[in-house]
Amino acid sequence: MIVHHFTIDLEEYFQVSAFETCVSQSTWGRFESRVTAQVTRLLDLLARHDARATFFTLGWVAKRHPKLIRTISAAGHEIASHGWDHVRVTHQTPRHFRESVRRTKDLLEDITGAPVLGFRAPSFSIVPGKEWALDVLIEEGYWYDSSLFPVRRPGYGYPDGLPGPHWLDRPSGMLAEIPPTTLRWCGLRLPAAGGAYFRLLPYGIVRAALRQCEREGTPGTFYIHPWEIDPAQPRLDVSWLTCLRHYGGLDRTAGRLERLLTEFRFRAMGDSVASWSERAPAAA
Numbered sequence: 317m318i319v320h321h322f323t324i325d326l327e328e329y330f331q332v333s334a335f336e337t338c339v340s341q342s343t344w345g346r347f348e349s350r351v352t353a354q355v356t357r358l359l360d361l362l363a364r365h366d367a368r369a370t371f372f373t374l375g376w377v378a379k380r381h382p383k384l385i386r387t388i389s390a391a392g393h394e395i396a397s398h399g400w401d402h403v404r405v406t407h408q409t410p411r412h413f414r415e416s417v418r419r420t421k422d423l424l425e426d427i428t429g430a431p432v433l434g435f436r437a438p439s440f441s442i443v444p445g446k447e448w449a450l451d452v453l454i455e456e457g458y459w460y461d462s463s464l465f466p467v468r469r470p471g472y473g474y475p476d477g478l479p480g481p482h483w484l485d486r487p488s489g490m491l492a493e494i495p496p497t498t499l500r501w502c503g504l505r506l507p508a509a510g511g512a513y514f515r516l517l518p519y520g521i522v523r524a525a526l527r528q529c530e531r532e533g534t535p536g537t538f539y540i541h542p543w544e545i546d547p548a549q550p551r552l553d554v555s556w557l558t559c560l561r562h563y564g565g566l567d568r569t570a571g572r573l574e575r576l577l578t579e580f581r582f583r584a585m586g587d588s589v590a591s592w593s594e595r596a597p598a599a600a
């Protein structure tokens with residue numbers, strides 16, 4: 317039986333890349349924090365379905381909510397890194413990226429006492445030409461990455477990336493790459509891994525993508541954000557397209573997650589990486 321990966325990008329509703337132009341980072345501290353309540357709901361959901369997840373955590377959030385991070389870790393889930401402040405790799409120099417992933421890893425390890433092995437770039441922003449980021453991750457002690465989304469989308473995507481988990485042989489060493497799941501359909505590769513695709517498209521698309529992974533004998537990778545189960549979050553004044561992408565389907569996401577966790581089995585990414593490599597340190 318294939319066990320898939322359940323992943324959560326742990327950030328606040330006001331930190332998403334789509335709001336970058338209307339919410340500057342210097343104002344983040346003024347917004348109401350809603351992450352603890354939503355993570356608590358997710359932890360309950362995961363516990364009821366005996367699922368283990370990977371939480372790609374923003375350093376900014378961990379610094380303000382260390383108790384929440386300890387609670388997630390104590391519940392048996394894996395804490396991984398989403399960088400410090402949600403700046404996309406496409407907007408960072410190698411030096412800034414290194415500082416961000418080092419600072420986040422150090423803080424998360426301080427809080428939980430467990431090694432941080434994995435990284436996911438904000439908005440899957442390791443795109444063609446930014447592969448230096450993979451070398452920085454290896455040099456900073458990361459074992460796997462989940463940023464190369466093998467689709468062609470405006471602003472992100474790694475179109476020539478492999479769709480399933482694989483090893484990257486980089487100048488700095490080896491790195492396991494575990495991409496978000498895509499659905500092969502009529503010669504196309506469609507994003508079907510979670511997020512807005514899970515909220516806005518029919519549920520059957522994500523289910524079909526995970527079934528396709530099972531037929532191929534590889535685990536699929538699903539992702540969601542705490543704010544995606546929070547229909548009561550404060551509404552920001554954004555364009556109609558951003559409004560649709562961010563607020564569409566929020567009221568049905570929790571129900572769909574319940575269904576997904578009933579139909580499939582999930583574990584953390586670190587569990588898979590540990591089973592692929594004897595060298596990988598065990599994720600707590």
Ligand SMILES: [Zn+2]
Pocket residue numbers: 325327332398402437438439
């Ligand atoms: Zn994010």
